[in-house]
Amino acid sequence: MPAKLIDGRAIAAQIQSELAARVASLKQRGTTPGLAFMRVGEDPASKVYVGRKEKACAELGIVSETHVLPEATSESDLLTLIAQLNSNPRLHGILVQAPLPKHISESVIYSSVLPTKDVDGFHPVNVGKLMLGDATGFRPCTPAGVVELLVRSGVKTDGAEVVVLGRGNIVGKPMAAMLCQKGRGANATVTICHSATRDIKAHCLRADIIVAAIGVAEFVKADMVKLGATVIDVGVNRVADANSKTGTKLVGDVDFTAVEKIAGMLTPNPGGVGPMTIAMLLQNTVRAAELSIS
Numbered sequence: 001m002p003a004k005l006i007d008g009r010a011i012a013a014q015i016q017s018e019l020a021a022r023v024a025s026l027k028q029r030g031t032t033p034g035l036a037f038m039r040v041g042e043d044p045a046s047k048v049y050v051g052r053k054e055k056a057c058a059e060l061g062i063v064s065e066t067h068v069l070p071e072a073t074s075e076s077d078l079l080t081l082i083a084q085l086n087s088n089p090r091l092h093g094i095l096v097q098a099p100l101p102k103h104i105s106e107s108v109i110y111s112s113v114l115p116t117k118d119v120d121g122f123h124p125v126n127v128g129k130l131m132l133g134d135a136t137g138f139r140p141c142t143p144a145g146v147v148e149l150l151v152r153s154g155v156k157t158d159g160a161e162v163v164v165l166g167r168g169n170i171v172g173k174p175m176a177a178m179l180c181q182k183g184r185g186a187n188a189t190v191t192i193c194h195s196a197t198r199d200i201k202a203h204c205l206r207a208d209i210i211v212a213a214i215g216v217a218e219f220v221k222a223d224m225v226k227l228g229a230t231v232i233d234v235g236v237n238r239v240a241d242a243n244s245k246t247g248t249k250l251v252g253d254v255d256f257t258a259v260e261k262i263a264g265m266l267t268p269n270p271g272g273v274g275p276m277t278i279a280m281l282l283q284n285t286v287r288a289a290e291l292s293i294s
């Protein structure tokens with residue numbers, strides 16, 4: 001039997017309709033949630049991602065502003081802008097789209113955003129709170145979205161063997177931290193696999209749940225998946241495609257056609273994790289606005 005597909009678009013739409021009530025209540029109390037985006041340079045994927053986030057904000061009634069800065073922007077100019085946004089009371093969230101140009105330190109930039117406006121969950125204070133299981137922090141949007149997908153699809157994480165492929169700061173590491181905690185959509189036994197892992201296939205074959213965030217096109221093959229396992233594909237990779245007008249196409253970290261025959265549940269890509277990242281950004285922003293008046 002082919003895998004049941006996990007419809008990220010439908011689950012994200014459900015979350016957005018729940019958030020709409022919270023936005024209405026904030027507006028009744030005189031507060032409109034505000035979010036600032038910053039994008040440095042012309043990375044084509046970042047343009048698309050920020051565009052989608054702006055559109056989602058507009059649909060929910062969050063006011064957003066986008067600062068597009070040239071590739072040559074200095075770190076100190078970016079820090080000056082962030083300081084202005086930090087002190088603007090109409091803004092409840094600040095998001096600096098990654099990747100940044102090589103001459104700008106992501107850790108310096110993410111540390112400069114006020115932790116209370118850090119709706120990306122990248123500030124060391126929020127990273128620390130995640131590790132400590134302190135729910136007062138903001139959690140990074142993509143792994144938080146994966147947890148929400150699992151919970152709302154009825155995938156049991158309690159006691160489950162989970163393999164996270166990838167150890168990046170945006171997905172892999174926070175994903176593992178969330179899944180191994182005590183609590184809802186968590187309580188799993190987590191293994192992180194990365195480029196130095198000796199036998200990734202052996203780890204994957206033990207997994208009840210695989211979260212693929214390794215950044216390698218179609219890395220997860222059918223012979224790496226246990227029959228009936230849940231497979232979550234976080235990857236977005238551009239590869240050559242002679243049949244497409246642009247000469248390229250986007251594929252995930254999972255060989256979808258092959259894995260679909262083995263997995264019990266599988267995220268489509270697109271339409272799986274991507275919409276959930278946006279839903280969690282909206283959720284973090286609404287929460288930041290609520291906290292600002294509480």
Ligand code: GUN
Binds near residue numbers: 097120141170
């Ligand atoms: N680049 C890829 N994913 C993300 C994300 O969740 N937030 C930001 N700021 N940049 C990203």
